[in-house]
Amino acid sequence: MLSEQAVPVVRATLPTVAGALDRITERFYARLFDAHPELLRDLFNRGNQANGEQRRALAGSLAAFAGALLDRPDARPDALVNRIAHKHASLGVTSEQYKTVHEHLSAAITEVLGDAVTPELARAWDEVYWLMANALIAVESRLYQEAGTAEGEVWRTLRIAARREETHDTVSFLLEQPDGSVPGAFRPGQYVGVRVLLPDGARQTRQYSLSSAPGLPHWRITVKRADGDPAGEVSSWLLAHTRAGEFLEVSAPFGDLVLPEGDGPLLLASAGIGSTPFLAMLGRLAATGSTRRVVVVHADRSPAAHAHAGELRRHVDALPHGSLHLWYEEPGGTEARAGRVDVRALDLPEGLTAYLCGPLPFMRAVRGDLLALGTDPADVHYEVFGPDLWLGAEG
Structure with missing residues (x-):
């Protein structure tokens, strides 16, 4: 929770800071890698640095965290924190590294905003950073303990x-x-x-x-x-x-998009290589004789491009209440539909929990269709391969 002194400062300066976050994070990474080139070489994804996705993801997560502190002061944005913490744990991030990040992020804010950085603004945004950093450190510590490893030794x-x-x-x-x-x-x-x-x-x-x-x-x-x-x-x-x-x-294994307990209905919607986490879920459901209603949706370029297509079908066929719906850009005479996925055309059960994995445009479209059908936003979950550019962009 932000202090009483910081709340009005963060509220007043959030538009300014958020509007400059892309420039701030660009300057931050430049400073960080100048001082610690080993982090770019051995920790950070060089591809995501080159295309700017990591910078945009950091900017989005900082803005989202600050907004959540203002909008829901008595609650921590656990979905955002958990998603980042699992990725950090899979890289072996340590608590000591947050001090290094703070040093260069604070300097980048000052360099980009210049005279707008008053002592009050600096103290307030320090609070935002350390609230987020300490929340991540706490979750990452728990993840390391659950994995049976020392901090970062994954x-x-x-x-x-x-x-x-x-x-x-x-x-x-x-x-x-x-x-x-x-x-x-x-x-x-x-x-x-x-x-x-x-x-x-x-x-x-x-x-x-x-x-x-x-x-x-x-x-x-x-x-x-x-x-x-x-x-x-x-x-x-x-x-x-x-x-x-x-x-x-x-x-060690990490990730917060996991098969939920219970017997409620599920929608598993994937595109391309995004089917991989769902293969593990479906394999477990089939092996345990689950009677859950499971609707599986997958989109791909063509039958030949669809990795593990036969395995996917076998898992779904083993579920007494499972159904498989395929969309291919080039169906090639199969029973698959052509074009983009349209979950509105399916007979979806009430009260389903939806899991999405694939390119961001695919997930945005499916999520939008589900919300239009009345699905609770809290019941739509997703996995992203790479920086999560959705953090802060969607509720």
Whole structure:
């Protein structure tokens, strides 16, 4: 909760600070990486820095957190905090690093806003930062404890038990402990960080959903080639250079978009490689003989581009109250619909909980359709591969 002194200052200056946040975060990252080039090389995603997505995500999350402190002073924006904390934990972020961020963020605010930064504004926005930072530190500490690791010590070495070509640009890897045992437990829907040493000496990390259900002999990740450099440098490296019998650095599992308990109806809507967390959820539902009503929606370019299509159908067929609805840009004579997904055309159950995963435009469209149908916004959840540009942009 903001102090009584800070509330009117943050309220009065939020439009000014929020309007300048893109410039502030651009200056912040420039300062941070000048002082600590190892953070760009070995922690931050160079692709997201190059295309500006990380900068925009940071700006959006700061503005959203400040707005939440003003609008709901007695409540913490847990959805925002948890989403960021899980990503941080998968990278091994430590509490000490928040001091470094504070130093360079404060300096960037002063540089960009100049004389507008009064002592009162500086103190008030320091409060905002440390309320957010301490909330993240607390959640990340709990996540590390649950993972059974010391702060930031999330990495283990796993062996690739098998490599499987799923489509022309998608490969799945089965992972095991070096002694051949199962790497450990996870919740359906979670992801792991995979860290690789690139030819230029950088250690870059990307998150990949665990795409098979818990309880199987191996973990599985499914990797789709991403175009562009450095945007797709880790996925491209994995597809080009990793083979069965080799080893990968893999984090403990994290992620807050997980299969919910209970027997309420579900909608799982994905596009492209976004189906991977739902494969784990559906695998668990099928293995446990679930009788939940489950509506599965998937969009892709074509049947040939749809990774794990047969597995998806088998899982849905195993559910007595499951239904599968496919949309392909090029249906190719299949029973799939052509064009964009339209959940308004489906017979959706009352009181459903919706989970979305895929490109942001896809999720925005599906979420908008669900809200138009009367779904409670609190019942629509999503997963984003990469910086969450939705934080603060949607309620």
